[in-house]
Amino acid sequence: MPFHCENPDFLLNRNAMQRSEIFRDMFALCAPRSDASPGPEEILDLQEKAGILEVLLQLLHNPPPPPVAISFDEKFSTRLPKVRFESHTVIPLPLLSTMFELADKYVIDISVVKSLKIHLEAHAPAHPLQVYSFATLHDMDSLASEASQYVMPMASYRLDEVKVIPSVQAYHKIVRLQDFRVRALRELLLAEEIFPHGYGECTSHRDKTVASWDRQRKALTGRIETGTDVAGEMDALRDGLRDCETCYKACNAAVEMLAYKCRKVARRLHQLPEDY
Known part of the structure; x- marks a missing residue:
C-alpha cells in the first residue's frame, strides 16, 4: 500500500500490520464485542519520527526479500570472496541497523528478521568488524562467526574502529582466532x-x-x-x-x-x- 510521510494519514493494510506482534495484540484487544455499542474512534499515537515510521511501515507492508547470492564454493578456493551477493540487492548497512531496531521494538515476524540477517551477512566481506560487532551485540552468534573470517588483523585497525566491538570478550575471541x-x-x-x-x-x-x-x-x-x-x-x-x-x-x-x-x-x- 502506498503512503507518504508528509501526510499524517497512512493507507495501511491490517494483515500487513499484523506482521508485528505489537500491532497484532493491539488489534486483538481492540476488537469490538458483538454486544457492544460503537464507541468513539480511538487514535494510536506512535512516538516515531516520520522517516523512521516510513521504514517501519515499509518493513511491514513490503518485507525485503533476501539479497541475490553469487555462487561460491570455498572448498576449492584459498581466498575468501570479496563479494558474495549482488550489491544492488543488498540493503545499505545504516538502514539495515534501523530495521533491526524496529524489528526488535515492534516484535516483527521471524521470517522478516531472517531476511534482514542475510542482508547483514552480505556486508561481512566489506565491513567485517561492523557486522561482527553488531551481530555479537545482538546475540547473533552464527552471523558473528561468519563475519569473523573477514576481520583483518586487529593491529591494522584504528582505535576508533576497534571501539565498535561491544566487549573485551568479543575482542579477545577475534584475537584468539587470528592467533590460532x-x-x-x-x-x-x-x-x-x-x-x-x-x-x-x-x-x-x-x-x-x-x-x-x-x-x-x-x-x-x-x-x-x-x-x-x-x-x-x-x-x-x-x-x-x-x-x-x-x-x-x-x-x-x-x-x-x-x-x-x-x-x-x-x-x-x-x-x-x-x-x-
Missing part, C-alpha cells in the same frame, strides 16, 4: 616439502629446487597474517621452475597440497578448538 590461524598456517608451511619423502624427486635439480622452496617459505613465514593466501604466495615459485618438467610438477603438487591443508584451518569462531 597464524600459528597453524606457519606450521603447515614449514612442514610442507616440495619432494615429500623423496617422492617425485628431480635428480638433476634436487638441491637447487629444495633450496628455492625452503628460501621462499622461510621468507613467507614471517609475513603470514590471518588472511594470507599461503598457497598462493608459494605458487609464485613455479614460474622459475618451468624449464624442468619434474620440478614444475613437484611444485604444483606441493602447492595444491598446501592449499588443501590451509583450507582446513579454522577461519570462523565456531571452528576454533575449545581447548585453544
Whole structure:
C-alpha cells in the first residue's frame, strides 16, 4: 500500500500490520464485542519520527526479500570472496541497523528478521568488524562467526574502529582466532616439502629446487597474517621452475597440497578448538 510521510494519514493494510506482534495484540484487544455499542474512534499515537515510521511501515507492508547470492564454493578456493551477493540487492548497512531496531521494538515476524540477517551477512566481506560487532551485540552468534573470517588483523585497525566491538570478550575471541590461524598456517608451511619423502624427486635439480622452496617459505613465514593466501604466495615459485618438467610438477603438487591443508584451518569462531 502506498503512503507518504508528509501526510499524517497512512493507507495501511491490517494483515500487513499484523506482521508485528505489537500491532497484532493491539488489534486483538481492540476488537469490538458483538454486544457492544460503537464507541468513539480511538487514535494510536506512535512516538516515531516520520522517516523512521516510513521504514517501519515499509518493513511491514513490503518485507525485503533476501539479497541475490553469487555462487561460491570455498572448498576449492584459498581466498575468501570479496563479494558474495549482488550489491544492488543488498540493503545499505545504516538502514539495515534501523530495521533491526524496529524489528526488535515492534516484535516483527521471524521470517522478516531472517531476511534482514542475510542482508547483514552480505556486508561481512566489506565491513567485517561492523557486522561482527553488531551481530555479537545482538546475540547473533552464527552471523558473528561468519563475519569473523573477514576481520583483518586487529593491529591494522584504528582505535576508533576497534571501539565498535561491544566487549573485551568479543575482542579477545577475534584475537584468539587470528592467533590460532597464524600459528597453524606457519606450521603447515614449514612442514610442507616440495619432494615429500623423496617422492617425485628431480635428480638433476634436487638441491637447487629444495633450496628455492625452503628460501621462499622461510621468507613467507614471517609475513603470514590471518588472511594470507599461503598457497598462493608459494605458487609464485613455479614460474622459475618451468624449464624442468619434474620440478614444475613437484611444485604444483606441493602447492595444491598446501592449499588443501590451509583450507582446513579454522577461519570462523565456531571452528576454533575449545581447548585453544
